[in-house]
Amino acid sequence: MGEIDTWSKVDGYFNSKLLAADPVLDTVLDANAGAGLPAIDVAPNQGKLLYLLAKMTGAANILEIGTLGGYSTIWLARALPEAGRLVSLEYEHKHVVVAEDNLRLAGLADKTEVIEGPALESLAALEARGAAPFDFIFIDADKPNNPHYLKWALKLACPGAVIVADNVVRGGEVVQADSKDDRVQGIRQFMDLLAAEPRVEAVALQTVGSKGYDGFVLGLVTA
Template sequence: MEEQSKWSKVDTYFGDRLLAADPVLEAVLDANAGAGLPAIDVAPNQGKLLYLLAKMKGASNILEIGTLGGYSTIWLARALPETGRLVSLEFEHKHVVVAEDNLRMAGLADKTEVIEGPALDSLALLEARGYEPFDFIFIDADKPNNPHYLKWALKLARPGAVIVADNVVRDGEVIDPGSADERVQGIRQFMELLSAEPRIDATAIQTVGSKGYDGFVLGIVTA
C-alpha cells in the first residue's frame, strides 16, 4: 500500500535523525523475533515518546500492563531515576522468559519486576501487597479488558499520575458501534469510561507510521 510505505519511510527519516543507534534495543527486537513473539512492539519513535513522557513526569514508580518481550519496558525503565522501579504484568510465560532475559541484557533487571499471570489478578495482587502508588502507567495488553485496566489504574495511581493507553484507534474501527471485534468493543467501553470519569483528564491522538494507522490515549489523574 502506497500510504503505508510513505508512513514507514517518514518514521525511518525521523528515527535516523532523532534516535541514536541502539544495539541493545536492536538486540531485543532480534531476540523477540527469534523467540517467535508477535511483532507488535511499539515503534522506536513511540518508545522514545514513552521515555520522554516518563522523563517529563519525573516518574519514579512505573506500571506497565502488557510486557511482551520487554521492548517498551526498557524504554520506560531507562527514564527512571537511580532509585526508581518499574513493574510490568504479562500473561504469557514464554513472553515473561524472553522479557526477563532482555531486561538482564539491558542492565535493568535490578530496576524492573515482571509479574506473570492474568493482569487483572496481578493488579489485585499489587493492591493486596501494598505497592506504592504509581506515577506513570502504560496500558498495552488485551484490549477487551481495557475498561477494567483503567479502573485498576485509577485505583493504583497517585494524583498527578500519567496514564497512556496504546492501540485505541484500531485502523479507524473504533468509530463502529456495531463492530464484531471484541478488541474494538473493549476500546469503545474504555473511551466511554474515560468520558464519564471525573478523576482523569485525557485526550486521544491518531497516529500513522511503521505500525500502520492507530493512536493512543494520554491522561493525567486529577484526584
Template sequence: MTNPQWHEVDAYVTDLLVPADEALTAALADSAAAGLPEIAVAPNQGKFLNLLAQVQGARRILEIGTLGGYSTIWLARALPADGHLTSLEYDPRHAEVARANLARAGLADRVEVRTGAALDTLPLLEKEAAGPFDLVFVDADKANNPHYVAWALRLSRPGTLIVVDNVVRAGRVAAPDPSDPTITGTRAMFEFVANEPRLDATALQTVGTKGHDGLLIARVTS
C-alpha cells in the same frame, strides 16, 4: 492500512532522533527469534514513552503487557537509580524473553516482570501497597482495556499519567462492532474515561510503521 510515506517519515525521524541501540535492537531480534508477535511499539514511539516518563519525573511505573520487554526498556531507562517498574505479562514464555532482554540492558535491578492474567495480579499489587504509580502504560489485550484503566486509576495518585496504546484500531474505533472484542473493549474504555471525573484525557491518531492507530493519554486530577 499502510502507506510507504508513513514508513519513510518514521525512518527519517528515527535515523535523526532515535539512534541505533544495541540492547533495543537485540531485544527485538530475540523476541522475533522466540516467535513473539512483532507488535512492539516503533522506536520513535518508544522514545516518546521514555520522554513522557522523564517529563513526569516518574519513580514508579506500571506496565500492563510486557511482550518481549522492548517498551519496558524504554520506560525503565527513564527511571532514577532508585526507581522501579512493575510489568505484567500473561504469557510465561514472553516474560522469560523479556527478563533476558532487560538483564542484557542492565535493568534487571529496577524492573520486575510478573506473570499471570493482569486482572489477577493487579489486586495483588493493591494488597501489597505497590502504588501509587506515577505512570501507567497499558498495552495488553484490548477487550479488557476498561478494566485495566479502572485499575490504573485505583493504583494512582493525583498527577499520575495513564497511557493506553492502540486505541484507534485503523479508524475502526469510530464505528461500533459488537463482533470484535478489541473494538467493544476500546470503546468501553473511552466511555469509562469520558465519564470519570478524576481523569482529564485526550487521544491522538498516529500513522507510521505500525499503521494507523493511536494512543490515549489521561492525567489523574484527584
C-alpha cells in the same frame, strides 16, 4: 508508493535524526523475533515518546500492563531515576522468559519486575502488597479488558499520574458502534469510562507510521 510505505519512510527519516543507534534495543527485537513473539512492540519513535513522557513527569514508580518481550519496558525503565522501580504484567510464560532475558541484557533487571499471570489477578495482588501508588501507567495488553485496566489504574495511581493506553484507533474501527470485534468494543467501553471519569483529563491522538494507522490515549490523573 502506498500510504504505509510513505509513513514508514517518514518514520525512518525522523528516527535517523532523533534516535541514536541502539544495539541493545536492536538485539532485543531480534531476540523477540527469534523466540517467535508477535511483532507488535511499539515502534522506536513510540518507545522514545514513552521514555520522554516518563522522564518529563519525573516518574519513579511505573506500572506497565502488557510486557511482551520487554521492548517498551526497557524504554520506560531507562527513564527512571536511580531509585525508581517498574513493574510489568504479562500473561504468557514464554514472553516473561524472553522479557527477563532482555531486561538483564539492558542492565535493568535490578529496577524492574515482570509478574506472570492474568493481569487482573496481578493488579489485585499489587494492591494487596502495597505496591501503589504508581505515577506512570502504560496500558498495552488485551483490549477487551481495557475498561477493567482503567479502573485498576485509577485505584493504583497517585494524583498527577500519567496514564497512556496504546492501540485505541484499531485502524479506524473504533468508530464502529456495532463492531463484532471484542477488542474494538473493549476500547469503546474504555473511552466511555474515561469520558465519564472526573478524575482524569485525557486526549486521544491518531497516529500513522511504520506500525500502520492507530493511536493512543494520554491522560492525567488530577485527583
